[in-house]
Amino acid sequence: MKIGVIGLGTVGFGVVDILSKEKDRLAKAIQEEVVLKYACGLEEIELPEGILYTKDYKEVVNDPEVDVVVELIGGTTIAKSIILESIYNKKHVVTANKALLAHDGKEIFKAAKENNVHIFYEASVGGGIPVLVSQKESFIANNTLEIAGILNGTTNFILSLMEKDNLSFEEALQIASDLGYVEANPALDLDGVDAAHKIAILAMNGFETYAPFDDIQPSGIRNVTKLDMDIAFKLGYRIKLIAQAKLVPGGIGIDVGATLVSLESLVANVMGSYNVVEINGDYVNDIVYYGRGAGRHVTASAVVSDIMKTVQERRWNHDYKEGTKVFPITLSKYYIRSSSVLPIEFLEYYSEKDNHVYIVDEIELSKLKQKLEGFEYVLFKVRG
Structure with missing residues (x-):
């Protein structure tokens, strides 16, 4: 197996690190040599010996020796070209690109099927939490009834700081920004867009249907005040940014917004930058996934696991229903x-x-x- 990693930011460097340190163990696990041939990024970083650095992603996707292309640059423009060109060149793709899959998943998944290649994207939701592989494999006997949880670690960290350290929203946001937790475009976190991308992917897989992302109407935490948090706590609640999806008459209901959650629930007690996903199936009832939702090695762990899965024959099925409408949950x-x-x-x-x-x-x-x-x-x- 020869691999090309495109995108050498926090997660990309984490992938390079794990593939280098765990090369022999991974090779033993899949009974195949694991070779990281390329690391592609705009700025060269110090790489382990034997890995080729390039600024040109086409050098990676057009190399006939490369079996797996890992896209970690994010966004919905050049990343889409990288993924589709890789697929058309019969290469397996691993990505953490939640925004791209939420907007253009249908096109990408159909291209992967037509070219008989894998596309895996566990790291797009919940960092290293193995929730998507559970949806695609372990939940196959179930019909999904509802999905809900805390899917954005940044906003959860801010709300936790406001409560623990008695801070205003602005003060907590500044600390989160200084620690590098906030996206380059803060609106993605603060206005619920990042969480909306993730719940859209979970809903797509859970309900086996493609739904237009632009119909989702997320809201965030900008209007959460310390006053409301304190009053909610006195009444037995915490305020969390909750993403939710469930079947409703005529389509799927999807909602992302600041929500009071009972202190007796597990979700209310998820603090800091942790994520939690609850899935309700008709046979397993409620299943809960909990862990760090972001971080260099946390997310890179999911990416590397996906890379290793490309040796299997069975593809993830995305023959989903089309034309489903999305409604707010009111x-x-x-x-x-x-x-x-x-x-x-x-x-x-x-x-x-x-x-x-x-x-x-x-x-x-x-x-x-x-x-x-x-x-x-x-x-x-x-x-x-």
């Missing part, structure tokens, strides 16, 4: 905070200074907003 319990007494029925009520806080039973968001017309308020979903 039937929920809700948390409402207002400076006014509100004319609504409620399950719980709490007041603090000039704040009136309500937890209301499941209701369609449109109906709730009708009841709140004319009032100023803050509103979050409630789960559990």
Whole structure:
């Protein structure tokens, strides 16, 4: 097996490191020599002896000796060209590119099938957590009913800092940025787009259907305040950025947004940069996956595992239904905070200074907003 890694950032260098250090053990595991032939990136890094450095990705994808191309540059432009050119050249592809698969997965998967090559992408969701391989293989006896979890470690780290260190959102964001946790485009994390990419991939595999990503309407954590976090905690909840997908009449419901989660749940107690994914199947019921969602060697571990899987004959099947519609999930319990007494029925009520806080039973968001017309308020979903 000869491999070319394209993209020498944090994860790319981690892949180079693992393939170099574990070369003999990996070769023994797959009964085949493992050779990292190319490392491709815009800036040369110090590479182990024997690995060729290049700035030109075409040198990698056009080399007839290369069996597996690993795309780790991210984005939806040049990365798409790299993947498709590799597939057309009959090379297996491993990628961690969640944005590209969420937007253009159908085209890429069809190309892989037509050219009889593998495409694996475990590292696109949950870092090193083996959730996608479980969906594709271990859950084959089940119909997926619902998927939910914390899929963005950056926002979870920020919310954890706000609670633990009594910080404002802006203060916690600055610390996360200084530590390198925040994407170059912060909106991907803070506005829920990154989590939306991941839940879209999980939904695609879980419900075996292609769904237009642009129909997803994510929201993030910019409107989460320390006040609401403190009140939620007093009521028995934590605020988390929750991504959720489930079957709804006419299609799939997908939602990403700041949500109150019961302190008694496992999800509420996932802190720092950790991720958690809950999958509900009709036979296994609830299965939970937990681990670090990002990091050099964490994500590289999933990439290397995918590279090793390319020696198997069985391809991941992506013959999914097309034309499925995506809808927001609007039937929920809700948390409402207002400076006014509100004319609504409620399950719980709490007041603090000039704040009136309500937890209301499941209701369609449109109906709730009708009841709140004319009032100023803050509103979050409630789960559990």
